[in-house]
Amino acid sequence: VQSSHAFTVHEAEQVDDFYAAADDAKLDRKRNPKPAEKTNALDFLDAADDAGAGMTGYQSLITGTFYRHAVLDRLKLRRNLRAAGMTEEEAEEASVAAEAEFVTAFVDAFPxxxxxxxxxxxxxxxxxxxxxxxxxxxxxxxxxxxxxxxPVGGGGEGPAGPAAVRRLLKHHAFVSGRRPDIKAGRVLTYDPQIDELLGTLKDTGALTVTSAEELTA
Incomplete structure (x- = not known):
């Protein structure tokens, strides 16, 4: 298996988010002070107005449309399983299951x-x-x-999602036409806007599917 780090397909701006946090128990004591008649011997532990945790600070945030890449060597997977003692039939069955798990893990991955x-x-x-x-x-x-x-009319490519899809599939179709070993690909989307876009593209070098399982078919 090979995998590369993800990167944004557009220029992404880092945002510094200021935050403040306080102990809920501390805030509750200030809002609802104890009546004098309900005091007990341990009340001195909460006597100070500033008792409890509190903090302020910054965290850097960034968001965007990312490209990521991963590879599974199907031939080496089968060779390794057979070398480990599996029969050819057992190795094929285990390999098919592993491929499905690999693709599902890639699809469902999140930061x-x-x-x-x-x-x-x-x-x-x-x-x-x-x-x-x-x-x-x-x-x-x-x-x-x-x-x-x-905006497209202003010299740009529009939102990063659809623009990235157009670029990626155009690149795939171009490379596929020059590398005869590449078999027809499959594409899966969870975005209705992208699904609509796929219907307008003439040459994508890939067949549209509706589930992660179909990506390995």
Whole structure:
């Protein structure tokens, strides 16, 4: 397996987010002070107005449309399993299952850092392109020049999502025409806008599918 780091296909601006946090118990004490008749011997622990945690600070945030790339060597996977003692039939069955798990993991992957404070667990890819060749083909060069998100009429390419899809599939179709070992790819989208765009593209070098399972078919 090979994987490369993700990068934005457009110029992304870093935003410094100022935050303040305080201990909920501390705030609750200030809003609802204890009546004198309900005091007890341990009240001295909460006596100070500033008792409890509190902090302020900055965190750097960035968002964008990312390109990421991963490769699974299907032939080596089967050779390794047979070398480990599996029969050819057993190795094929295990390999097919592993391929499905690999593709599903790639499709469902999301940024783990600060996943609770950024809700990154809800993200799904705008487009997944899966294809097979005799060697890996990384299309990072398609985004060597960042996408200009200014309106199309103003000299730009419009929103990064659709623009990136057009660039990626154009690049794939171009390379496929010059590398006969590349088999027809498959694309999957979870974005209705991208799904509509795919219907307007004449040559994508890929067949549109509706599930992650079909990417490995």
């Amino acid at each position: 783990e850092a600060k996943k609770n404070s950024t809700a990154s667990t809800g993200s799904l890819p705008a487009l997944v392109l899966a294809f097979e060749g005799e060697r890996p083909y990384n299309y990072a060069a398609a985004f060597q020049n960042p996408i200009d998100e200014n």
